[in-house]
Amino acid sequence: MKEIQWRDSTPESVRQTGTPSAAKENLRLHGVEYTPMTANKHTTLFDGGVVKQVTTPLQVVADDDTQEVQLLNLYPDIRYQTIDGFGGAITEAAGSVLRQMPEETAEKILRGYFGPEGLRYSFVRTHLDSCDFSLGNYSAVTDPQDKEFKTFSLARDEKYILPYIRLAEQYAGHKIGVMLTPWSPPAFMKTNNDRNHGGKLLPEYADAWANYICRYIREYENRGITVEFLTVQNEPHATQTWDSCRYTHEEEREFLEKHLYPALQKAGLEKIKINLWDHNKERLFECASTCVTASTNAMIDGFAFHWYSGDHFDAVRLVREQYPDKRLIFTEGCIEYSFRDKDQLKNAQIYAHDMIGNFNAGMNLFFDWNIVLDEKGGPNHVSNLCDAPIMCNPNTKEVEYKLSYYYIAQFSHYVLPGAKRIAATCYTDKLETVSFVNPDGTLAVVLLNRTEQCMPVTLRIRGSLIACEIEASSMTTIVCADKGTAIGG
Numbered sequence: 001m002k003e004i005q006w007r008d009s010t011p012e013s014v015r016q017t018g019t020p021s022a023a024k025e026n027l028r029l030h031g032v033e034y035t036p037m038t039a040n041k042h043t044t045l046f047d048g049g050v051v052k053q054v055t056t057p058l059q060v061v062a063d064d065d066t067q068e069v070q071l072l073n074l075y076p077d078i079r080y081q082t083i084d085g086f087g088g089a090i091t092e093a094a095g096s097v098l099r100q101m102p103e104e105t106a107e108k109i110l111r112g113y114f115g116p117e118g119l120r121y122s123f124v125r126t127h128l129d130s131c132d133f134s135l136g137n138y139s140a141v142t143d144p145q146d147k148e149f150k151t152f153s154l155a156r157d158e159k160y161i162l163p164y165i166r167l168a169e170q171y172a173g174h175k176i177g178v179m180l181t182p183w184s185p186p187a188f189m190k191t192n193n194d195r196n197h198g199g200k201l202l203p204e205y206a207d208a209w210a211n212y213i214c215r216y217i218r219e220y221e222n223r224g225i226t227v228e229f230l231t232v233q234n235e236p237h238a239t240q241t242w243d244s245c246r247y248t249h250e251e252e253r254e255f256l257e258k259h260l261y262p263a264l265q266k267a268g269l270e271k272i273k274i275n276l277w278d279h280n281k282e283r284l285f286e287c288a289s290t291c292v293t294a295s296t297n298a299m300i301d302g303f304a305f306h307w308y309s310g311d312h313f314d315a316v317r318l319v320r321e322q323y324p325d326k327r328l329i330f331t332e333g334c335i336e337y338s339f340r341d342k343d344q345l346k347n348a349q350i351y352a353h354d355m356i357g358n359f360n361a362g363m364n365l366f367f368d369w370n371i372v373l374d375e376k377g378g379p380n381h382v383s384n385l386c387d388a389p390i391m392c393n394p395n396t397k398e399v400e401y402k403l404s405y406y407y408i409a410q411f412s413h414y415v416l417p418g419a420k421r422i423a424a425t426c427y428t429d430k431l432e433t434v435s436f437v438n439p440d441g442t443l444a445v446v447l448l449n450r451t452e453q454c455m456p457v458t459l460r461i462r463g464s465l466i467a468c469e470i471e472a473s474s475m476t477t478i479v480c481a482d483k484g485t486a487i488g489g
Contacts, residue, residue, distance in 0.1 A: 087123025302327030320362030
């Protein structure tokens with residue numbers, strides 16, 4: 001299947017929703033308020049290598065205050081962080097693959113990510129100058145004598161990245177918020193005179209690099225692209241064979257405070273939301289506790305993180321608790337072919353497990369990595385090949401929609417920008433779950449069942465019970481809505 005399309009397999013005999021009048025009367029006698037509602041279960045299954053998506057209307061009955069087992073309690077009045085939305089990365093690699101596919105295929109892929117019938121992405125992350133998922137190393141300026149950036153060029157972005165951001169906006173029907181992330185300053189600005197292999201920013205180029213970043217943002221905006229977020233450096237504690245540059249926490253703070261933020265102010269770009277770290281979760285709190293000071297607090301929108309060092313959900317939660325005003329953004333995760341196998345079910349479950357854990361810990365915004373790659377997991381100029389939710393073969397023009405695409409959709413299609421995570425309790429840890437109330441008042445309850453057993457669950461909310469089964473090795477979203485007024489509205 002190549003689109004988010006759900007089929008109804010529910011027998012007619014169980015399609016009726018509502019509350020038996022006797023049960024409702026009993027609730028009145030007990031003094032319990034009952035809220036009539038409807039509920040639908042949307043499930044993604046993987047059977048014999050085939051994605052199956054099933055929509056099932058669920059029966060809603062009154063809570064007679066007797067059921068104690070198999071409950072998932074929902075408390076929509078207890079609310080936590082706001083969900084900004086979902087997005088993915090349009091890299092040079094992704095753009096080069098899309099350019100090699102038939103126009104109608106590229107359009108279908110982008111509609112599947114950004115359109116209202118697809119994943120409903122509303123954000124894009126992309127690289128400032130080259131990254132590993134580029135066709136090679138490049139910089140907008142390569143001449144160390146060009147201090148005024150007269151040779152500044154976005155030719156690569158214009159060819160491979162910007163056209164697809166524009167199309168994404170067209171299919172979404174609204175402006176797309178872009179996050180820009182540098183992987184490395186130009187080689188001449190670094191201690192190792194190399195975009196690759198780590199190195200550090202030379203102190204004498206700190207102001208020039210800050211102005212370079214500002215110029216990049218301005219050039220995007222001059223082309224009608226809205227840059228909303230900026231991270232200071234991708235993976236600042238990593239020395240990679242590809243584009244990379246190292247900062248300690250103290251160095252990142254100093255660059256922000258003394259160079260980058262003043263440059264943004266001078267350029268009239270103080271609206272840009274600056275996020276620090278942009279690396280794995282295990283040292284997320286150390287970055288926050290080092291970088292947030294009395295003088296930098298107002299400069300920092302939040303902190304970005306990746307998943308490659310393990311769950312560390314408590315690190316995300318700790319930052320949320322200690323810095324409640326800061327945004328928490330998952331900026332990158334992918335299935336690395338060098339470390340993981342190509343089992344689609346396991347890989348999709350990795351996505352869902354991490355997303356649920358991060359949301360429950362306080363995450364506001366989710367970015368997947370490359371939206372599309374070729375059949376080998378590239379192109380990548382250092383052969384750091386990875387999986388993507390959609391893979392294309394430019395030679396045969398074939399397109400493969402991975403199970404991860406549909407698992408991400410279980411969140412992004414139903415959890416709308418502006419949603420709030422809500423309180424919930426579940427009877428078993430065999431069901432991983434997170435719940436939200438949308439701006440329109442609908443509830444979205446996401447459940448991951450990684451076991452090989454069907455798991456029963458009964459949602460309990462405001463005098464109502466909604467019983468169903470969560471199929472083995474499945475991903476499910478249950479959407480609930482009041483029949484009259486919106487739930488949680």
